[in-house]
Amino acid sequence: MEICELRSFLSATPSISQPFGACPLRSKSGQSGAEFGIMPQGGPLSAGERVLCAPKWREHWVLKGLIDNRRGSDQAVSREQSPPGRGRVCFKEGIVYFVCLMESCSFPPSWFAILPLLVLASVPASLPAQRLVAEPVVADDADPGEPTASPARKSAASDPVAMEPPLSPEEASVRAQVRAILPPDRHFVSLAEAVISRLYRERGFRPLWEGETLGAGFHRSLGEELKRHALPELLAQDPESLVPRVPSGPIEARDLAHTVAFLDTALMIRIGVVPFHRIWPDWDYGDKPGSDERSIDSIVGDLVLATSLQPFELHKSMDAMAPKNWIYRELHKAYPAAREAILKYSGLPQIPSPEQIGPGKPGDVYPAAPAIAAHLIDRGYLNMTPQQAALLTSMTPELTGAMVAFQTDYGLEPDGIFGLGSWRQLNVNAADRFRSMVLNLHRARLMPGKMGDRYLIANLPCAELYLFDANDFMSKSMRIVHGKASVESQHTKIFRDRMQEVVFGPYWNVPPSIARKELLPKMQEDWGYLSRNNYELVNSFGASAGTRVSPDTLGAVASGSLLIRQKPGGSNALGYVKFLFPNSFNIYMHDTPARDFFARTNRDYSHGCIRVAKPDELAEWVFAPEGWTLEQVRGKMKTDLDKGVAVKGGINVYITYFTTFPRPAAGGRMLLAPGRDVYGLDAVNARSLAAFIPWQEAPAVPVTVPSGGQ
DSSP states (O other), X not given: OOOEEOTTGGGOOOOOSSOBSOOEEEOTTOOEEEEEEEXXXXXXXXXXXXXXXXXXXXXXXXXXXXXXXXXXXXXXXXXXXXXXXXXXXXXXXXXXXXXXXXXXXXXXXXXXXXXXXXXXXXXXXXXXXXXXXXXXXXXXXXXXXXXXXXXXXXXXXXXXXXXXXXXXXXXXXXXXHHHHHSOTTOTTHHHHXXXXXXXXXXXXXXXXXXXXXXXXXXXXXXXXXXXXXXXXXXXXXXXXXXXXXXXXXXXXXXXXXXXXXXXXXXXXXXXXXXXXXXXXXXXXXXXXXXXOTTSHHHHHHHHHHHHHOSSOOHHHXXXXXXXXXXXXXXXXXXXXXXHHHTTSOOOOOOOOOHHHHOOBOTTOBOTTHHHHHHHHHHHTOOOOOHHHHHTOOBOOHHHHHHHHHHHHHTTSOOSOOBOXXXXXXXXXXXXXXXXXXXXXXXXXXXSOSSOOSSEEEEETTTTEEEEEEGGGEEEEEEEEEEEOSSOGGGOOOOOEEEEEEXXXXXXXXXXXXXXXXXXXXXXXXXXXXXXXXXXXXXXXXXXXXXXXXXXXHHHHHHHTSSEEEEOSSTTSTTTTEEEEOOXXXXXXXXXXXXXXGGGSSOOEEESSSXXXXXXXXXXXXXXXXXXXXXXXXXXXXXXXSSEXXXXXXXXXXXXXXXXEEEEEOGGGOEEEEEOOOTTOHHHHHHHHTGGGSSSOOXXXXXXXXXXXXX
């Protein structure tokens, strides 16, 4: 492989705006590739500054700039992905990698805001230039396609507990005391040890509890707190029974036993009884925006507050330790009523599914009208006595008006028609509501207490996107289409990241898998299919088009030697704009020309990316701090071609899975909206929590889940 040397560019101080020091790269077949170069930042180049390349098609060439030979090149490399369609960045201290996915190697002006991420090390500019070696990297630009497989979970070495500084002998002894009495099957044993040793160290290893606090009801109160937070009260530890098992050490046995029992209960309430990856496997991979409720600093701070309340009330102290996010707060507020409802007969009849008896339209004679009325009366939408409801035979104006109000609150089409979506939201019995409430309280423990000044939540079971401004105020919501339920590889991943760029007038770089499975058969039947649908054949996603369809090119597409991309415009699969939050799954949000899917009740119909119903309003909200208007956004959507605009400061994005979700409604109300268990994760999570839930979940049974549909 040819090696290109930059001679003395690192010590130069040019002030130019074009790439320089270019030399060709060659693929394994010897074909000449694109050029690469170093671009200055307007002054002397520092180690790690913008080393760019344009790739040879098929093999995304990476420039590996070994800036400082004192650091070996065999260390683990952490990866940050720049916006899909723009490039990928891999870096470590002293080394920068950049796979350029653009036609040229110049950055758009909007990218300057995030360039400091690439400047990782500061090495004197007088260092001699190092060689830049081009190496092939396997990188499938799935844009949008099936999400990539979930990466392996991080090792314990990345745990903040594992990276703590060396312990003093006293702290080590306290940890040994804790380890001796904390149940070994708790997933947070090492975290609890670290928190308690830090707490006592900051107190000079003095006792934490006052004598009158440690009454006989301490253990019983811990159990009641667990029960109040949908956890088995038998999990609470009896501090008095722990005292004889506490080994000698810096902390008096009874004081430490009560601290361990209190924190054990608090951590089960705060971060759950199973690790996060047992609930949402990809939640902790990559960027983790929002506050970290599992950090030692956060837990110690709350623990100090909780144990210093005067007069001490365990109920209030545990509230100080509990999850602080608004989703958990709203679910927890509704939990007592859901728990009580299963103990008494509500008298509400089951409503037959519209799939069986057809939809109920305004004015129609409808056999389910009495049952619908009974549920709307129970929810407070219909002012009618149960006796009057039982006599209904049709969808009367009063019943239709109540249905419209209900549909409006729950994000349904307010047409007064009782269809599948309205049935799913209205026909929820007490047992199902309680089961869903418990499971979603466990999920809500994964959410950060502070989600960000401005953030987005895409909740897949509700198939809706929610836009939040400061103080968790929801300013807007819209429908979304997400990954197909019927194809597991196309499920939209549940994760969190930060939106960094919006691209107006994007190309769609068709993933090779979609090109082979979906487009190639159409090309074989109709050689004019590509041109009529605004597609073009290219050697690389950054190259110019020009290859015509022929038997040879069909074979090249099948083998992956030729790529397909769709030009910007109204027929483009990404529509007029896409919203990028770089992640390892190649998932992002985008516009779409297929608008009819947003009117459907079941909206799982994409390859894994998220289509948004109101992309113009989303872009306006994203750039509102910079004064953009809706007219400006729409103008850029229609006129710009593949132009990226950086999102200043970034916006946190949470893709979640709540089958009961506290949906903000008009007037500051919160409505618990049941969502479709589209990926069947309620049963999966229930089996993970089998030892901690008050019902026995049925064994897994393979099922075929239909996608899309009305």
